[in-house]
Amino acid sequence: xxxxxxxxxxxxxxxxxxxxxxxxxxxxxxxxxxxxxxxxxxxxxxxxxxxxxxxxxxxxxxxxxxxxxxxxxxxxxxxxxxxxxxxxxxxxxxxxxxxxxxxxxxxxxxxxxxxxxxxxxxxxxxxxxxxxx
Numbered sequence: 001x002x003x004x005x006x007x008x009x010x011x012x013x014x015x016x017x018x019x020x021x022x023x024x025x026x027x028x029x030x031x032x033x034x035x036x037x038x039x040x041x042x043x044x045x046x047x048x049x050x051x052x053x054x055x056x057x058x059x060x061x062x063x064x065x066x067x068x069x070x071x072x073x074x075x076x077x078x079x080x081x082x083x084x085x086x087x088x089x090x091x092x093x094x095x096x097x098x099x100x101x102x103x104x105x106x107x108x109x110x111x112x113x114x115x116x117x118x119x120x121x122x123x124x125x126x127x128x129x130x131x132x133x
Contacts, residue, residue, distance in 0.1 A: 006101045007047045013109045014045065038117045039124075051098045054082065054112050058093040058120075060132040061086070068130040075123055081115035091132070095119065 007029040014021065014033055019040065023032035029047035034040055046053040061068065069086075072093075076083045082097030097112040120127075 006049065006052075006104070010045060010047055010052060010101075010104070010109065013104075013106050016106065017110055017113060019043075019113070035113075038113065039120045040113065040116065043113070043116075047101060050101055052101050052104060052109070054095075054097045054099070054116075056095040056116055058084070058095060058127060060091055061093045061130055062132045063090045065130055071126075075119070078122075079115055079119055081112040082119075084119075093127070 007026075011021065011031060014031065017035070018037075019033040019035045021031045022034050022042070024030070031045050033043050033045060040056065043054065043056040046055070072084045082095055085094050085096045086092065087094060095116045097115070099108055099112060
Protein backbone atom coordinates (compact mmCIF):
# COMPACT_ATOMS: atom_id res chain seq x y z
CA UNK A 1 0.00 0.00 0.00
CA UNK A 2 1.30 3.43 -0.86
CA UNK A 3 -0.05 6.96 -0.91
CA UNK A 4 -3.69 7.45 -1.86
CA UNK A 5 -4.28 3.70 -1.61
CA UNK A 6 -3.57 3.91 2.13
CA UNK A 7 -6.05 6.73 2.57
CA UNK A 8 -8.76 4.90 0.65
CA UNK A 9 -8.14 1.72 2.67
CA UNK A 10 -8.37 3.64 5.96
CA UNK A 11 -11.66 5.20 4.80
CA UNK A 12 -12.98 1.74 3.86
CA UNK A 13 -12.05 0.42 7.30
CA UNK A 14 -13.79 3.38 8.95
CA UNK A 15 -16.89 2.73 6.86
CA UNK A 16 -16.84 -0.92 7.94
CA UNK A 17 -16.73 0.30 11.57
CA UNK A 18 -19.84 2.44 10.96
CA UNK A 19 -17.86 5.64 11.39
CA UNK A 20 -19.58 8.57 9.71
CA UNK A 21 -17.11 10.78 7.84
CA UNK A 22 -18.25 14.30 8.68
CA UNK A 23 -15.32 16.12 7.05
CA UNK A 24 -12.73 15.08 4.51
CA UNK A 25 -9.57 16.73 3.22
CA UNK A 26 -8.45 14.52 0.33
CA UNK A 27 -5.33 16.57 -0.42
CA UNK A 28 -4.04 16.14 3.14
CA UNK A 29 -5.49 12.62 3.50
CA UNK A 30 -7.43 13.55 6.62
CA UNK A 31 -10.95 12.73 7.77
CA UNK A 32 -13.07 13.63 10.77
CA UNK A 33 -15.40 10.86 11.93
CA UNK A 34 -18.29 10.32 14.35
CA UNK A 35 -19.85 7.25 15.88
CA UNK A 36 -21.93 8.38 18.82
CA UNK A 37 -22.73 4.80 19.85
CA UNK A 38 -18.99 4.39 20.52
CA UNK A 39 -18.60 7.84 22.10
CA UNK A 40 -16.66 9.12 19.08
CA UNK A 41 -17.26 12.75 18.13
CA UNK A 42 -15.04 14.65 15.69
CA UNK A 43 -12.19 12.12 15.85
CA UNK A 44 -9.41 13.09 13.45
CA UNK A 45 -7.83 10.34 11.35
CA UNK A 46 -4.77 11.75 9.55
CA UNK A 47 -2.76 9.63 7.10
CA UNK A 48 0.77 11.03 7.29
CA UNK A 49 2.95 8.52 5.45
CA UNK A 50 4.33 6.31 7.01
CA UNK A 51 1.80 6.56 9.88
CA UNK A 52 -1.85 7.19 10.58
CA UNK A 53 -2.54 9.56 13.47
CA UNK A 54 -5.74 9.17 15.46
CA UNK A 55 -6.79 12.04 17.72
CA UNK A 56 -9.92 12.77 19.72
CA UNK A 57 -10.35 15.95 21.74
CA UNK A 58 -11.57 15.02 25.21
CA UNK A 59 -11.82 18.29 27.14
CA UNK A 60 -10.14 21.45 28.33
CA UNK A 61 -8.15 20.94 31.54
CA UNK A 62 -6.67 23.16 34.21
CA UNK A 63 -2.95 23.41 33.29
CA UNK A 64 -1.80 23.56 36.93
CA UNK A 65 -3.43 20.30 38.12
CA UNK A 66 -0.29 18.21 38.81
CA UNK A 67 -2.21 15.45 40.62
CA UNK A 68 -4.48 15.04 37.62
CA UNK A 69 -1.53 14.79 35.23
CA UNK A 70 -0.03 12.09 37.45
CA UNK A 71 -3.37 10.28 37.32
CA UNK A 72 -3.40 10.53 33.51
CA UNK A 73 -0.06 8.73 33.39
CA UNK A 74 -1.51 6.01 35.58
CA UNK A 75 -4.54 5.74 33.28
CA UNK A 76 -2.24 5.51 30.24
CA UNK A 77 -0.66 2.42 31.72
CA UNK A 78 -4.04 0.67 31.56
CA UNK A 79 -4.98 1.70 28.01
CA UNK A 80 -4.87 -1.05 25.41
CA UNK A 81 -3.87 1.31 22.58
CA UNK A 82 -3.08 4.99 22.44
CA UNK A 83 -2.67 7.43 25.29
CA UNK A 84 -4.12 10.50 26.88
CA UNK A 85 -1.98 13.48 25.85
CA UNK A 86 -1.97 17.25 26.15
CA UNK A 87 -1.86 19.63 23.22
CA UNK A 88 1.04 22.06 22.85
CA UNK A 89 -0.70 24.64 25.08
CA UNK A 90 -1.11 22.13 27.92
CA UNK A 91 -4.78 23.06 28.17
CA UNK A 92 -6.51 20.46 25.98
CA UNK A 93 -6.67 16.77 26.80
CA UNK A 94 -6.74 14.46 23.78
CA UNK A 95 -6.66 10.74 23.11
CA UNK A 96 -3.93 9.96 20.55
CA UNK A 97 -2.63 6.87 18.84
CA UNK A 98 -0.33 6.29 15.88
CA UNK A 99 -0.21 3.22 13.68
CA UNK A 100 2.02 2.17 10.79
CA UNK A 101 0.25 2.57 7.45
CA UNK A 102 2.34 0.05 5.52
CA UNK A 103 0.88 -3.03 7.25
CA UNK A 104 -2.30 -1.53 8.68
CA UNK A 105 -5.18 -3.94 8.97
CA UNK A 106 -8.80 -3.54 10.02
CA UNK A 107 -8.35 -5.11 13.46
CA UNK A 108 -5.49 -2.78 14.31
CA UNK A 109 -7.43 0.37 13.42
CA UNK A 110 -10.55 -0.92 15.14
CA UNK A 111 -8.52 -1.74 18.26
CA UNK A 112 -7.29 1.84 18.50
CA UNK A 113 -10.77 3.29 18.11
CA UNK A 114 -12.29 0.80 20.56
CA UNK A 115 -9.51 1.60 23.04
CA UNK A 116 -10.83 5.17 23.24
CA UNK A 117 -14.39 3.92 23.74
CA UNK A 118 -13.25 1.60 26.51
CA UNK A 119 -11.15 4.31 28.16
CA UNK A 120 -14.05 6.74 28.15
CA UNK A 121 -16.43 4.20 29.66
CA UNK A 122 -13.87 3.40 32.35
CA UNK A 123 -12.45 6.87 33.07
CA UNK A 124 -14.93 9.36 31.59
CA UNK A 125 -16.60 10.34 34.84
CA UNK A 126 -13.26 10.75 36.58
CA UNK A 127 -11.88 12.84 33.73
CA UNK A 128 -14.85 15.18 33.84
CA UNK A 129 -14.15 16.04 37.48
CA UNK A 130 -10.95 17.74 36.25
CA UNK A 131 -12.40 19.65 33.31
CA UNK A 132 -11.67 23.35 33.17
CA UNK A 133 -14.76 25.49 33.22
